Amino acid sequence: RFFIIMRIAVTGGNGLVGSSIKAIAHQYPEHEFVFLKRSDCELASRMAVMTFFSSAYNRFDCIIHLAAKVGGLFMNLDSNVEMFSENIKINENILFACKKYGIKRGIFCLSSCIYPCNPSRFPMDESMIHESPPHPSNEGYAYAKRMLEVQCRQHNKAYGTEYICVVPVNLYGPYDNFSIKNGHVIPAIMNRFHGEKAKKDGKFTVYGTGRPYRQFLYAPDFAKIICDVLLDKKYDNTEPLICCNDETTIKEMVGTLAESMDISVDKLEWDTSKSDGCMKKTVDNSKLCKYYPEFKFTSLQDGLKETYKWFCDNRETLRQ
Ligand code: GFB
Numbered sequence: 188r189f190f191i192i193m194r195i196a197v198t199g200g201n202g203l204v205g206s207s208i209k210a211i212a213h214q215y216p217e218h219e220f221v222f223l224k225r226s227d228c229e230l231a232s233r234m235a236v237m238t239f240f241s242s243a244y245n246r247f248d249c250i251i252h253l254a255a256k257v258g259g260l261f262m263n264l265d266s267n268v269e270m271f272s273e274n275i276k277i278n279e280n281i282l283f284a285c286k287k288y289g290i291k292r293g294i295f296c297l298s299s300c301i302y303p304c305n306p307s308r309f310p311m312d313e314s315m316i317h318e319s320p321p322h323p324s325n326e327g328y329a330y331a332k333r334m335l336e337v338q339c340r341q342h343n344k345a346y347g348t349e350y351i352c353v354v355p356v357n358l359y360g361p362y363d364n365f366s367i368k369n370g371h372v373i374p375a376i377m378n379r380f381h382g383e384k385a386k387k388d389g390k391f392t393v394y395g396t397g398r399p400y401r402q403f404l405y406a407p408d409f410a411k412i413i414c415d416v417l418l419d420k421k422y423d424n425t426e427p428l429i430c431c432n433d434e435t436t437i438k439e440m441v442g443t444l445a446e447s448m449d450i451s452v453d454k455l456e457w458d459t460s461k462s463d464g465c466m467k468k469t470v471d472n473s474k475l476c477k478y479y480p481e482f483k484f485t486s487l488q489d490g491l492k493e494t495y496k497w498f499c500d501n502r503e504t505l506r507q
Contacts, residue, residue: 191217191218193248194218194219194246195247196249197220197223197250197251197253198252200223204355204409204413205222207362210410214414230254233280236281240288246288247290249417251417252281252294255296256277257328258370259369260324260462260464261394266327270331271326271327272327274332275331275334278295278335282350285348291348293348294353296353297353298329298332298354301332302315303319304320304322305319307319310470339351339425353409353428353430354470356401356404357371357373357403358403359374359406359494361497361501363406367379373494377495384448393455393458394461395437396457398466399465400468401434402431403435405487409430422478428475429475431470432487433487435487437463440487441455
């Protein structure tokens, strides 16, 4: 039996990234990962968070803070008020508990969508998070997450903590939320198209013009980066770290998605009455490549194939 070196709390433990970390936790046997899910602790409640972390059973050396109220473009357009208020409470409560119970090192998850929508230059790097306002479509979520970056930096300065903000781009993969209404683009379309495939005259409609650019990161790749940054100490500073892969357009991505679902691309229709959201939010992964030059990203084609296989195998139990 190993002597456990560190106990690591993972909030959002049942989510897209939390589940991908659960799938690889065995690769770090000298550490104990504890996966918190919604029913363990309502993180937006200060009382619930203090009760949970005050228990002698819930003492941790590190935290991987993934829990957030998240959704795709159309959910953000509908609920900017809740996206700000819920996420700001979750982050404030988690950081308060970290300080009170001595959790000195952690990974805190931001997102490339919090970046300026009209930046001074592309690609954007880690220094540009606060350069100018985010896209109006998700300003609630974006400002809550921008405050998380401010709070982590202030805790590091004031208390000598090592809170590292990681900045993924659009994530997708197994264990995602496949809600057609509130999901992100890949799971939402995958679920909608799967249903249309079952019909005789299925309609394969994509929202918007397909012109926006996006970078997609396979969640299992992101899970590996998070664990390595937290545990291998190669990343020897506490500055934010962008985690991304190549850029594509929504049109190109949907073409690859259709292929992975055996849907002919000339069946695709575009509903341009629906919003495109932000047109371009390209971020730069030079820093990540400097620290992890050997990291191999999963290609969009392989990631989509693996995700669709998981989707079909888990139809009865997946979140939607
Ligand atoms: O992943 P998504 O919903 O959010 O992608 P964002 C939206 C893009 O996909 C827009 C197009 O260009 C949409 O026009 N799209 C096409 C669709 N069909 C669909 C569809 O059926 N559903 C959806 N959802 N989109 C998110 C933020 O922005 O970025 C989140 O809202 C998160 O907070 C994420 O941080 C990283 O990429 O626009």
